[in-house]
Amino acid sequence: MKFHSKEQRWKRSSLSLAAVMMASALAGCASTGNSSNPTGSAASPSQTATGNQTAASSAPYKFSYMTPVWVAATYTKGGPFEKELFKAANVDIDVQVLPVADYNQKVNVVLASGSIPDVLWGSGPTDKVWKDAQDQGAFLKINKYLDQYPAIKNAIPAALWDKLKDKNGDIYFIPNANFPITPFSLYYRKDWFDKLGIAEPKTIDELVADLEKIKNSDLGKQGIIPLSIGNMNYAKDLATSFGLSLAGWEPSSSDPNKLIPWYANPKDIDFYFWMQDLMKKGLLDPAFKVDGDATQTKAKFIAGKAAVVTGNWSTFTDYVTKTQQNDKNAKVGVISPLTGPGGIPGGVRTQSGLYDRGFYVSAKIKNPDAFFKFLNWTLTDGYNLTQYGIEGKTYVMKDGQPASIPDGQRDPAYQRPQIDPLSFITPIDLKSSWAPMKASMDADTFAYVKQKFDDYLKVKYSDYRDPFVDAPLQSKNETQMFNDYMLGVTQGAVLNPQITKQNWMDALQKWEKAGGSAMIDEVNRLQTNKSNPDFSMYVKK
Known part of the structure; x- marks a missing residue:
């Protein structure tokens, strides 16, 4: 594959550098932001560039853009990357950046x-708030623009576009399409484990024993946290060792044809109280769930204040680089999925719907055609700049591939907080090649990371609830009912040792009588397909 000059662009190599850099997402959901998930499929052919927005004779196209970020919200307007993008695309974007934890509010x-x-990120039509705003005419219908600008349309699998159509066949939402596999690994300080004579754990019981050894060692006496998890979403793959798809709907153990929500699922409840037990023993970071976007968890690990943390699989190099800046002798390892109670195999919790947020265009935007020309430009003539950044600043060339410069080794003006807020679409077929990641690592490191990724892929746990099948009672009542009856026990179970399983079951019984049972019945009546989701239909061949 050949790298072109600035006036040209990359042929569509699969895993973009930007996708790797944005992989720490998840999303307030079991999802995880703008994450990349290589599967090894071949890159697709180059598309014809249309709608170049760089005409120097015209004034810059101005539009406002509100977006969440999964990194520190320290974006500074007027930075060098912004200037380069604005000049090349002939745009002037007024960016409003919010931490992902604060975005929904x-x-x-x-x-x-x-x-x-003019443009803002949102949860899409599977979320009632956004669907109501869409139905009330807040957003632009984009069908004709998808037909007019094929690079945009082809960036997303056709099956997903079909799912996003309303009853009239209209589309309003541009999804941040992802593959369903985004492992959230357990990272650990291998040098500390080696010093204490601890091998990488293979089971849940071994993990707990190792955490206790750390707590009782000199590390624990120095205040090192055995295990830090920023929020429950980051525990999604740890939870698979208990045989569950965390925060999802799964078949009832008593009736495989009946789907039930996670807070009514005994397996989820057991996992929450296992976490509570870790907290009681002083093994789990007491700041659990307080660090909404989980950035503090990563910071603690990098600063040498936590021995084990959960994090997006593709940020391995970032963890290593930044940790070794603080301790040159630090070694970072990745724990493979753990075998749980009764021999349950751990794996990866897949995400449903194959998108983690996306963006809408306001119905009141001025000159929408100019915006879609710009968006098309980011996928054609501007592809190199928007997906890889600037050579020598965000990447270097290695064996004909762009190799990412780790964030900690970049000039601060070119680090992720200055680049992510200016991101839009990373095509799904650009997330399926290992080549750029391989170019960014030495051979041994790449082999190690890929093997760990493959370990997680061996067993998949899915959310069986199809988010595109609307259930009116669920859409109307679930959030309020959850807040009224279940919020206290679910939010407090890990942190408050006074909350018991009986408290949870009592709350659940009240929830069921208040309409929860009727909601479950409605979901099961309307969602006729209750099989394990098949994501292959979304993957562009």
């Missing part, structure tokens, strides 16, 4: 005000 206020940015 802020966006609800914005939507209620009726004065929304």
